[in-house]
Amino acid sequence: xxxxxxxxxxxxxxxxxxxxxxxxxxxxxxxxxxxxxxxxxxxxxxxxxxxxxxxxxxxxxxxxxxxxxxxxxxxxxxxxxxxxxxxxxxxxxxxxxxxxxxxxxxxxxxxxxxxxxxxxxxxxxxxxxxxxxxxxxxxxxxxxxxxxxxxxxxxxxxxxxxxxxxxxxxxxxxxxxxxxxxxxxxxxxxxxxxxxxxxxxxxxxxxxxxxxxxxxxxxxxxxxxxxxxxxxxxxxxxxxxxxxxxxxxxxxxxxxxxxxxxxxxxxxxxxxxxxxxxxxxxxxxxxxxxxxxxxxxxxxxxxxxxxxxxxxxxxxxxxxxxxxxxxxxxxxxxxxxxxxxxx
Amino acid sequence: xxxxxxxxxxxxxxxxxxxxxxxxxxxxxxxxxxxxxxxxxxxxxxxxxxxxxxxxxxxxxxxxxxxxxxxxxxxxxxxxxxxxxxxxxxxxxxxxxxxxxxxxxxxxxxxxxxxxxxxxxxxxxxxxxxxxxxxxxxxxxxxxxxxxxxxxxxxxxxxxxxxxxxxxxxxxxxxxxxxxxxxxxxxxxxxxxxxxxxxxxxxxxxxxxxxxxxxxxxxxxxxxxxxxxxxxxxxxxxxxxxxxxxxxxxxxxxxxxxxxxxxxxxxxxxxxxxxxxxxxxxxxxxxxxxxxxxxxxxxxx
Numbered sequence: 001x002x003x004x005x006x007x008x009x010x011x012x013x014x015x016x017x018x019x020x021x022x023x024x025x026x027x028x029x030x031x032x033x034x035x036x037x038x039x040x041x042x043x044x045x046x047x048x049x050x051x052x053x054x055x056x057x058x059x060x061x062x063x064x065x066x067x068x069x070x071x072x073x074x075x076x077x078x079x080x081x082x083x084x085x086x087x088x089x090x091x092x093x094x095x096x097x098x099x100x101x102x103x104x105x106x107x108x109x110x111x112x113x114x115x116x117x118x119x120x121x122x123x124x125x126x127x128x129x130x131x132x133x134x135x136x137x138x139x140x141x142x143x144x145x146x147x148x149x150x151x152x153x154x155x156x157x158x159x160x161x162x163x164x165x166x167x168x169x170x171x172x173x174x175x176x177x178x179x180x181x182x183x184x185x186x187x188x189x190x191x192x193x194x195x196x197x198x199x200x201x202x203x204x205x206x207x208x209x210x211x212x213x214x215x216x217x218x219x220x221x222x223x224x225x226x227x228x229x230x231x232x233x234x235x236x237x238x239x240x241x242x243x244x245x246x247x248x249x250x251x252x253x254x255x256x257x258x259x260x261x262x263x264x265x266x267x268x269x270x271x272x273x274x275x276x277x278x279x280x281x282x283x284x285x286x287x288x289x290x291x292x293x294x295x296x297x298x299x300x301x302x303x304x305x306x307x308x309x310x311x312x313x314x315x316x317x318x319x320x321x322x323x324x325x326x327x328x329x330x331x332x333x334x335x336x337x338x339x340x341x342x343x
Numbered sequence: 344x345x346x347x348x349x350x351x352x353x354x355x356x357x358x359x360x361x362x363x364x365x366x367x368x369x370x371x372x373x374x375x376x377x378x379x380x381x382x383x384x385x386x387x388x389x390x391x392x393x394x395x396x397x398x399x400x401x402x403x404x405x406x407x408x409x410x411x412x413x414x415x416x417x418x419x420x421x422x423x424x425x426x427x428x429x430x431x432x433x434x435x436x437x438x439x440x441x442x443x444x445x446x447x448x449x450x451x452x453x454x455x456x457x458x459x460x461x462x463x464x465x466x467x468x469x470x471x472x473x474x475x476x477x478x479x480x481x482x483x484x485x486x487x488x489x490x491x492x493x494x495x496x497x498x499x500x501x502x503x504x505x506x507x508x509x510x511x512x513x514x515x516x517x518x519x520x521x522x523x524x525x526x527x528x529x530x531x532x533x534x535x536x537x538x539x540x541x542x543x544x545x546x547x548x549x550x551x552x553x554x555x556x557x558x559x560x561x562x563x564x565x566x567x568x569x570x571x572x573x574x575x576x577x578x579x580x581x582x583x584x585x586x587x588x589x590x591x592x593x594x595x596x597x598x599x600x601x602x603x604x605x606x607x608x609x610x611x612x613x614x615x616x617x618x619x620x621x622x623x624x625x626x627x628x629x630x631x632x633x634x635x636x637x638x639x640x641x642x643x644x
Contacts, residue, residue: 055438119629125437126381130575131628134621137572141618244568248449255442298457305450312443313431 006327010173017169029165030233035273036168037229040175042253043265044222050259050322051183052215053195054121057247058132061139062109062220064242066227068143068150070105071159074098074232079158086148098162102171102228109224113217121212124198136247143239150239157236163229171229175222180262180324182218191215192260252308257318264320271319272304279303352483353601359489361597362496366551367574368581368589369503370544376520376584377540378433380440384424384447385548386571390455390564392417392549393556397466406469414549420451421545422538430534448568455564463561472557492554499547500590507586512539520584573600576624582634591635596620 021029045059073096075083080092096104120131144153182188193201194208202208231237249272257268279300311318367389374382396413400406424447432443468488475486507513515536518526527533548567555570556562573596581592603616612619627634 055441120625123628123632126379126441127628127632129438129441130381130579131625133572134624137621138618141615141621145614145618248445251442251445298453301453302450302457305446305453308446308449309428309443312435312439312446313428316432316435316439 009327013169013173017166021165031273031277033163033165033168033233034230035269036165036172037163037226037233038250038253038269038273039172039266040168040222040229041226042250042257042269043175043179043262044219044226045250045254046259046262046265047179047183047191048212048216048219049254050261050265051188051195052191052212054124054212054216055129056132056216056219057129057251058135058139059219059223059250060242060247061132061136062113062223063227063230063246064139064143064239065112066105066109066224067231067237067242068156069108069224070101070228071156071231072149073101073104074160074162075158076160083151083156083158084148088148098160098167098232102225105228106221106224109227110217110221113220114213117213117216121209121216136243140239140243153238153240155236155238159231159235161232161235163233168229168233171225175225176262176266179218179222182215183262184324187211187214195260249304252304255308255318256311258320258322259318260322261318261320261324263323263325264318267320268318275307276300276304348479348482353605355483355485355489357598357601358594359485359492359597360600361594362493363551363554363570363593364573364577364596365590365593366496366499366547366554367570368577368593369500369586370547371574371578372581372584372586372589373516373520373540373544375578376586377516377523377537378429378440379437380429380444381437381575382544383441383444383571384451385444385544385574386567387448387451387455388417388421388545388548389552389555389567389570390451390562391420392546392552393466393562393566394455394459395549396553396556397464397562400467406472410550410553413553414546417549417552418542418546421541421548425538425541430537433537452564452568459562459564461564463563466556466560466562468557468560488554488557492558495550495554499550503543503547503586506543512536516540573620576620579624580627580634582636582638585634585636585638588634588636588638595635599623 020032024032041059041063045056048054048056072084072087072091076095077093080087080095084092116135120128120135123131143150146152150156183191190201190206190211193204193206194211198208201211227242234241253268253272254265255268256271257266258264283298283300367385370388371382371385374380374385392413394413395416396409399409399412404412428443428447429440432440472487472491475484476490477484507517512535515526515531515533516539518529518531519533519536523533526536551570552567555566559566574593577592577596578589579592580595581590582588600616600620603619604613606612631637633639
């Protein structure tokens with residue numbers, strides 16, 4: 001049956017999600033929540049960076065916008081009075097439940113991405129990366145200074161802790177299903193064509209700028225969703241939370257797994273999460289009985305950085321390249337791989 | 344304070360700020376012109392230079408020698424990262440090289456944290472460097488660090504100008520910037536040229552790091568990041584890949600930052616300085632990607 005594998009996978013995931021909070025310790029549940037959020041973020045980053053070839057460094061900027069807007073929308077009215085007394089009236093008077101706030105946060109990010117994308121998608125290569133990094137710096141700078149909305153550089157706190165494992169898993173499934181439907185549609189093919197050769201793509205009638213713009217906008221929507229989920233998981237954060245360190249972590253996950261593969265993005269997140277949890281525990285120092293290793297803080301980041309460079313040198317396409325594990329069997333086995341350069 | 348004195352004071356600030364940006368941006372531009380590498384790790388050479396100087400000072404080396412050794416250390420680190428990280432990805436797509444440099448930044452900053460912890464450290468200066476000068480009854484003031492920053496930047500840039508015109512490696516560098524493959528074919532030792540470029544860029548950044556630390560009074564592992572971002576802006580608005588462009592861009596950016604800072608505070612723009620500067624960067628990328636000097640661009644979509 002066409003959908004049997006998908007149904008099996010979803011069933012297994014549902015069972016896992018319902019069972020896990022009862023079996024595993026709280027610490028591991030929290031690790032799983034962060035991992036799920038990162039899958040949403042990294043898979044959506046892959047849509048523009050991997051599939052479309054617009055290598056954005058501004059994804060974390062959208063995430064920050066999503067986190068702050070969802071935080072402001074859901075903060076209870078009494079807490080708004082205490083923490084954000086100068087909020088404009090239409091925001092101060094009421095608060096929204098989790099789901100609408102999250103979706104609004106995503107839509108806001110998509111709108112911002114659409115507006116800034118109109119000029120930015122003209123750029124390519126290094127230039128689009130530097131420009132989107134500029135966007136991240138601008139977002140950070142504005143969040144720090146828009147004190148009436150964000151409490152500035154101080155910690156933004158009091159956000160309800162809505163994010164639970166089932167929420168994250170549900171959003172993760174929605175993200176992956178939507179992204180795979182887009183990435184492996186005719187439009188997805190157009191995206192990859194603009195990545196491989198913009199001029200050739202234009203020559204066969206693909207509109208390069210709109211294609212890139214739509215991919216960028218969809219990616220930003222899920223970045224906003226991920227940011228909102230992360231906000232309701234962290235409960236308190238500051239603009240510094242969403243900055244370069246987070247960007248580097250997400251890039252490591254994406255690049256390790258494979259930029260043009262949703263499976264790759266997902267597994268990249270899993271691998272980096274497991275590795276950094278392991279390394280973080282090693283870093284505290286441990287006793288082998290005969291030798292005692294001291295605590296070396298920062299060593300886990302250095303190890304991740306080294307892995308990053310090794311991937312760049314020896315396997316720049318990432319572990320998965322552009323291969324996918326398929327959950328829906330198609331009637332005709334299509335060749336999705338791009339034509340190699342030398343043909 | 345009358346307008347003339349005020350303007351003069353602001354010009355001093357702008358020149359001091361601008362020469363620092365120029366010093367960092369020149370290195371970025373040289374490397375970009377040779378390899379098309381957007382080198383994020385360049386800012387960390389500032390950190391290496393400043394920490395190198397600090398360690399040498401703590402070891403009892405006199406200040407000027409310590410600065411020199413700090414710069415030598417950052418040049419050495421530049422050689423090492425070129426050899427182990429950038430050479431294996433040379434010729435790879437732009438984004439691969441950019442990501443390699445992002446990973447390097449991450450490693451270098453965390454190494455800095457590992458060795459020196461993330462809290463800022465005091466950067467001791469000899470008394471003669473802390474001296475300040477007053478003109479017009481103290482209405483115009485500057486420190487010897489301001490003077491030194493400008494003086495050393497000028498010296499470094501003059502040396503660079505002499506180097507790329509009058510030495511064989513320097514000429515090779517200019518040829519390689521035109522076309523790396525072609526210069527290899529006509530017998531230029533490309534590896535030497537690139538290593539020398541990294542030595543120059545890293546030692547300039549190391550010097551800038553020492554000057555930056557001297558002005559701020561502290562060193563910390565993340566100190567290179569903000570100046571790096573500013574140097575990107577300077578290099579790109581000047582014309583990415585061009586040495587004169589980077590210098591012009593540096594001084595233009597310095598002047599602009601001082602100008603934004605001196606705007607009336609009721610406009611509330613001072614705090615948004617970084618946002619304004621980066622909006623300008625994006626505007627340049629869109630409308631004048633060749634920068635002020637107009638570097639020729641490959642036609643790309």
